[in-house]
Amino acid sequence: VEASIPEPQREAWLKHQVSGFKDKDGFESEVVRHVETTLARSMFNCDESAAYSACSLAFRDRLILEWNRTQQRQTFVDSKRLYYLSLEFLMGRALDNAMLNIGQKDTAKAGLADLGFRIEDVIEQEHDAALGNGGLGRLAACFLDSLASLNYPAWGYGLRYRYGIFKQEIIDGYQVEVPDYWLDFNPWEFPRHDVTVDIQFFGHVRKSTDENGRTVAHWEGGEIVKAVAYDVPIPGYATPSTNNLRLWSSTAASGEFDFQKFNNGDYESSVADQQRAETISAVLYPNDNLERGKELRLKQQYFWVAASLYDIVRRFKKSKRPWKEFPEQVAIQLNDTHPTLAVVELQRILLDLEGLEWDEAWNIVTNTFGYTNHTVLPEALEKWSVPLIQHLLPRHLQIIYDINLYFLQSVERRFPEERDLLGRVSIIEESQPKMVRMAHLAIVGSHKVNGVAELHSDLIKTTIFKDFVTIFGPDKFTNVTNGITPRRWLHQANPRLSELISSKTGGKDFLTDLNELNKIELYVKDKAFRKAWADIKLANKERLAKHIKASAGVTVDPTALFDVQVKRIHEYKRQQLNIFGVIHRYLTLKAMSPEERKKQQPRVSIFGGKAAPGYWMAKQIIHLINSVGKVVNNDEDIGDLLKVVFLEDYNVSKAEIIIPASDISEHISTAGTEASGTSNMKFVLNGGLIIGTCDGANIEITREIGENNIFLFGNLAEDVEDLRHAHTYGTHEIDPDLNRVFQEIEKGTFGSTQDFAALISAVRDHGDYYLVSDDFHSYIETQALVDDAYRNQEEWITKCITSVARMGFFSSDRCINEYAEGIWNIEPLRVEKEEGA
Ligand code: NTF
Incomplete structure (x- = not known):
């Protein structure tokens, strides 16, 4: 509904125009107003949680005003917009980020102090928005920050899960999952009950002929679920630009609630429809790098994609431009294959609802979409069964078959001699049942396909998507190396380091230009600078030591070397290699005389990360880490020489404490398996070094910071295939040091040997797919080099400072600018600062 206030009445509006708080006094008055009205409390019962709520509401009000102005400006100028479609946005906390991006954290700190609160305690009250699994979701969150900070007109579209990623508890050394109900009080979202879309499922297709003799498809029957928009304002750093993240929530379509049943006393079945509809956006699937083909997941994907496209098309149609201009106004990025149905849905809209011809519609579609691939792991590549799609989305299946037909016909015309090519590139896999290969559909439906680090982008071109390079040519495939936002991952997580850097670089420009x-x-030899640097690292380690004591009950020495591996637990990420290495270290220390031991470098091995609830092996790894910790941490021979800690419930806000406190972090995936990794960038940016394999973005990090500043080890990606082949078909000798580790586990030193048998036999008896044994020796040797290097603190600090100085490339701003120029073809759009703001 178009509604605009007529000219004569606008005066009243302008007279009462709302503006956000301007100073400490204004901030305090807003906080008190929210406590006393919005929250219906008073100074007699305002606790930290109420202070958090009121403070957030005060900032939210400001964000919304800037959001409104940004949106008005974007609508007025109507330049090309980017829509980032992602099933995951791992946002973490919003308040600290909003205060820093707006540049009013000091105001809030002073204001809260006046009102009787410490800002740190208030920030701590916030529940993480954990609508993601790991790197893929956090990348989407960093991208939103950069898009807004760089003033790009861009929207994120996602799902508003009622339950985010589960909360992890460790009980008796085992992971236990607890539901993450995070929406109890969420001041950062705006329900838009007037922005709704009816989404159809099931039903059948009827064909008719129109007056021009053209066949028209009608998708009829089935059921309708309603999508309701919830908007989350995304503030840019040091700019008034505030973008929108629109999350869809599912509910029963109006009229669905069966009053007849209700009146007859059949309450249960009258609410059943409502509950069934709400199930669609109820839970985030907790798998990282794994796809499981569940019907509800496909429902989620279509629900979200259809609602988002309806919204995007509605906005485009307001401009009254001809359809052929759609790709000049709209860029849509597919974050992995999860939103690939958008390709089909847009084709359906143009063909069935808007009456375009196939070729014209398809041309628009392919010029609109870009596809980012985030993994080469075969178990993570999405496939949906044809019967399932037929049942849920009958019209879409027809369109998929047509897309495939035209695609294969063109391939056949160009490569008539290549007998097997058609079968290999077909969107339909001829299996039992037939499957739709979503990556193939995404490639065929997009104008650009990108990987997320150089090695990964090369690998997709030479392995999984090789044939498509032959068909479409190499220019369709490109690389955009991932990045991270320095606002959250330096300025927010490590305020003292950020301050020190700004004192030497002349202000805060590095936060918007990381180079x-x-x-x-220049200050690497400056004594005072180095001292300040070391002091900050120690303070960050003391803070983490406190957290370790409080959460895991282990006392650790902050001057020991902190060795950190925090990420989702996965065999390809090789936490098992790390813990086997820890056991090896323990055995080595045990075998030493007390005098010899005194010469060793004390170390704290810190682990954190969630295992997917159905991933049994990953859960065994967690159990082994905790079991080793229990023995090692209580061994008096060892004392502070080695501590092993598993931090429960690793998430974004815990990462903000852990990452700045690391000396060395582990990025030790089997070469060729980790598409990029992004925490590697966060650790180095915070003055920690890396031990890692030649994998993902480790390679570009090495190139930027220099190979003297990183500890690389292990086999190369190019050798992995041959090694695996040799394991299976040749003799497979286990590394002798690793064998000793296995024997110790099997002796029962770390408790029930049964539990850990599978971890050992994966290496010994089942082909060691992840090359743990092949890399073990090199890993142990390299860890010894780390000890030596750390003992020379002067050299170590030099490495750290030099590395941070050279990390400019890894800003997500650089990354977003590459997408904007090379894929989206969008330009920044400045929003003027509000008068007096
Ligand atoms: C992840 N992929 C990769 O495993 C990481 O290496 C990478 O840093 C992030 O994406 C972001 O690009 C996935 O989570 C998925 F879904 F593709 F498996």
Whole structure:
């Protein structure tokens, strides 16, 4: 509904125009107002949680005003917009980020102090928005920050899960999952009960002929579920631009609630429809790098994609432009294959609802979409069974078959001699049942396909998508190396380091132009600077030590070397290699004389990360880590020389404490398996070094910071295939040091040997797919080099400072600019600062 206030009445509106708080006094008055009205409390019962709520509401009000102005400006100028479709947005906390991006954290700190609160305690009250699993979801969150900070007109579209990723508890050394109900009080979202879309499922297709003799498809029957929009404002850093993240929530379509049943006393079945509809957006699937083909997941994908496209098309149609201009106004990025049905849905809209011809519609579709691939692991590549799609989305299946037909016909015309090519590239896999290969559909439906780090982008071109390079040519495939936002991952997580850097680089420009960091290399020999640097690292480690004590009950020495591996637990990420290495270290220390031991470098091995609830092996790894910790941490021979800690419930806000406190972090995936990794960038940016394999973005990090500043080890990606082949068909000798580790586990040193048998036999008896044994020796040797290097603190600090200085490349701003220029073809759009703001 178009509604605009007529000219004569606008005066009243302008007279009462709302503006956000301007100073400390204004902030305090807003907080008190929210406590006393919105929250219906008073100074007699305002606790930290109420202070958090009121403070958030005060900032939210400001964000919304800037959001409104940004949206008005974007509508007025109507330049090309980007829509980032992602099933995951791992946002973490919003308040600290909003305060820093707006540049009013000091105001809030002083204001809260006046009102009787410490800002740190208030920030701590917030529940993480954990609508993601790991790297893929957090990347989407960093991208939103950069898009807004760089003033790009862009929207994120996702699902508003009622339950985010589960909360992890460790009980008796085992992971236990607890539901994450995070919406109890969420001041950061705006329900838009007027922005709804009816989404159809099931039903059948009827064909008719129109007056021009053209066949028209009608998708009829089935059921309707309603999508309701919830908007989350995304503030840019040091700019008034505030973008929108629109999350869809499912509910029963109006009229669905059966009053007849209700009146007859059949309450249960009258609410059943409502509950069934709400199930669609109820839970985030907790798998990282794994796809399981569940019907509800497909429902989620279509629900979200259809609602988002309806919204995007509605906005485009307001401009009254001809359809052929759609790709000049709209860029849509597919974050992995999860939103690939959008390709089919847009084709359906143009063909069935807007009456375009196939070719014209398809041309628009392919010029609109870009597809980012985030993994080469075969178990993570999405496939949906044809019968399932037929049942749920009958019209879409027809369109998929047509897309495939035209695609295969063109391939056949160009490569008539290539007998097996058609079968290999077909969107339909001829299996039992037939499957739709979503990556193939995404490639055929997009104008650009990108990987997320150089090695990964090369690998997709030479392995899984090789044939498509032959068909479409190499230019369709490109690389955009991932990045991270320095606002959250330096300024917010490590305020003292950020302050020190700004004192040497001349202000805060490095936060918007991360290459400015190279200025600190001039101070690498400056005594006072180095001292300040070391003090900050120690303070960050003391803070983490406190957290470790409080959450895991282990006392650790903050001057020990902190060795950190925090990420989702996965065999390909090889936490098992790490813990086997820890056992090896323990055995080595045990075998030493007390005098010899005194010469060793004390170390704290810190682990964190969730295992997918159905991933049994990953859960065994967690159990082994905890079991080793229990023995090692209580061994008096060992004392502070080695501690092993598993931090429960690793998430974004815990990452903000852990990452700045690391000396060395582990990025040790089997070469060729980790598409990029992004925590590797966060650790180095915070003055920690890396031990890692030649995998993902480790390679570009090495190139930027220099190979003297990173500890690389292990086999190369190019050798993995041959090694695996040799394991299976040749003799497979286990590394002798690793064998000793296995024997110790089998002796029962770490408790029930049964539990850990599978971890050992994966290496010994089942082909060691992840090359744990092949890399073990090199890993142990390299860890010894880390000890030596750390003992020379002066050298170590030099490495750290030099590395940070050279990390400019890994800003998500650089990354977003590459997408904007090379894929989206969008330009920044500045929003003027509000008068007096
Ligand atoms: C992940 N992929 C990769 O495993 C990480 O290496 C990478 O850093 C992130 O994406 C972001 O690009 C996935 O989570 C998925 F879904 F593709 F398996």
